[in-house]
Amino acid sequence: MDKLTELTIRQAKPKLKQYKLFDGGGMFLLVHPNGSKYWRMKFNFEDKSKLASFGVWPDVSLKEAREKRYEEKKKIKDGINPIEEKRKERQDNLDRANKDKLEAQKESITFGKVAEEWHKRQSLQWSEKHTKDVIRSLNYYVFPDFGERPIADITKQDVIANLRKLESEGKYETCYRVMQRLVTIFEYAEIEEHCIGNPAKYLQKIFTKPQPKNHASLPISELPVFLKKIVDDSGTFPTTKLAMMFMIHVFVRTNSLRHAMWNDFNLECDEPLWIVPDYDMKNGIELHVPLSSQSVKILEDMKQFSGPDGFVFPQVRNPQKAMSENTLLYFSNRLGYAGRNTIHGFRKVASTTLHDCMIWNHDVVEKQMSHLVGNKVRRAYNKAEHLEERRKMLNWWSNYIDSLLV
Numbered sequence: 001m002d003k004l005t006e007l008t009i010r011q012a013k014p015k016l017k018q019y020k021l022f023d024g025g026g027m028f029l030l031v032h033p034n035g036s037k038y039w040r041m042k043f044n045f046e047d048k049s050k051l052a053s054f055g056v057w058p059d060v061s062l063k064e065a066r067e068k069r070y071e072e073k074k075k076i077k078d079g080i081n082p083i084e085e086k087r088k089e090r091q092d093n094l095d096r097a098n099k100d101k102l103e104a105q106k107e108s109i110t111f112g113k114v115a116e117e118w119h120k121r122q123s124l125q126w127s128e129k130h131t132k133d134v135i136r137s138l139n140y141y142v143f144p145d146f147g148e149r150p151i152a153d154i155t156k157q158d159v160i161a162n163l164r165k166l167e168s169e170g171k172y173e174t175c176y177r178v179m180q181r182l183v184t185i186f187e188y189a190e191i192e193e194h195c196i197g198n199p200a201k202y203l204q205k206i207f208t209k210p211q212p213k214n215h216a217s218l219p220i221s222e223l224p225v226f227l228k229k230i231v232d233d234s235g236t237f238p239t240t241k242l243a244m245m246f247m248i249h250v251f252v253r254t255n256s257l258r259h260a261m262w263n264d265f266n267l268e269c270d271e272p273l274w275i276v277p278d279y280d281m282k283n284g285i286e287l288h289v290p291l292s293s294q295s296v297k298i299l300e301d302m303k304q305f306s307g308p309d310g311f312v313f314p315q316v317r318n319p320q321k322a323m324s325e326n327t328l329l330y331f332s333n334r335l336g337y338a339g340r341n342t343i344h345g346f347r348k349v350a351s352t353t354l355h356d357c358m359i360w361n362h363d364v365v366e367k368q369m370s371h372l373v374g375n376k377v378r379r380a381y382n383k384a385e386h387l388e389e390r391r392k393m394l395n396w397w398s399n400y401i402d403s404l405l406v
Helices: 006-011 062-077 082-108 111-125 128-146 156-168 172-191 220-232 238-250 254-258 293-306 327-337 345-356 362-368 376-381 387-405
Strands: 019-024 027-031 037-045 048-057 273-276 287-290
Touching: 019 062, 027 062, 037 062, 048 062, 048 082, 062 082, 111 128, 111 172, 128 156, 128 172, 156 172, 220 238, 220 327, 220 345, 220 387, 238 254, 238 293, 238 327, 238 345, 238 387, 287 387, 293 387, 345 362, 345 387, 362 387
Parallel strands: none
Antiparallel strands: 019 027, 027 037, 037 048, 273 287
């Protein structure tokens, strides 16, 4: 039988200790010393004593408290713990609120914002020209489609549609360049947890491959004169001359040389080695480059200009940035080879000479050129493939270069 009335509750005065006013069915009003009055209901569930809360009087009236008691009793009878149900409801509401918050945050993290953040960080190791070229291509080819879109919402089909426009215009090389930048931007976004997965990855096979450029290169017969001009030149920074000689000895791609860091090299051992990181390789596969004694000597000479940390071949005026992509080409042009020689052309000279001498296995030469040899699994895991043979080959090549200077 109900025992409380609104008048009884209103007239209940606080005491030094809290006390209870019972209304039946396990429900009571808990009166605190500060005058606050709380609705509670004691009940048993699965042989354990529980205490439910219905709110504070007068926010919850006596009539409303009794209705809540009736509802809770019915749930208990049906095998539902009202406390657990309320806790679950609170958690669901919290999860919903968090989800809404995350969705709102996701909407605010646009591709343009992430790309600009990536560009700002990467530009620290780029030349000024390359920095401008990258943002210009993004502004022109990518931002109109993706700039204002949440990066997490961009799908593989969206990326394909964007690149197809370039392909349809016959801009195959631009298409591939933009594709590579998209891959890198989405990799950065994934690391920063702005998106899940990389929608720009593994798309090369469905697009028209650009025709390889015909890089001008010197005939091997002109290499002795070219080498002598490098040695005799007095109007060029020593670092540029050293970089050019190192390029000829190791014949890597220009970007790999420009971005080489001192911590990529192990020179204090019997078998010196340069490990070119995968992100500095055109094919995305780490390359182990064995170093001849001549190559090590060049690096030792470079230490007085740039060692022992940072870029091995930095800009002269800004050592915090990599050497400009055109520095070596301008040097070659100044020596009188404009239009007749490119820096990439030294790779062709080395490849042709090493193949034609009939000493070295084709796969050994191709591995050193970082051309794709063998199946995909073999390429991905055997980073040091033919390392011993390549070490012998590069020693032979450096000795051959020295012989041309005699």
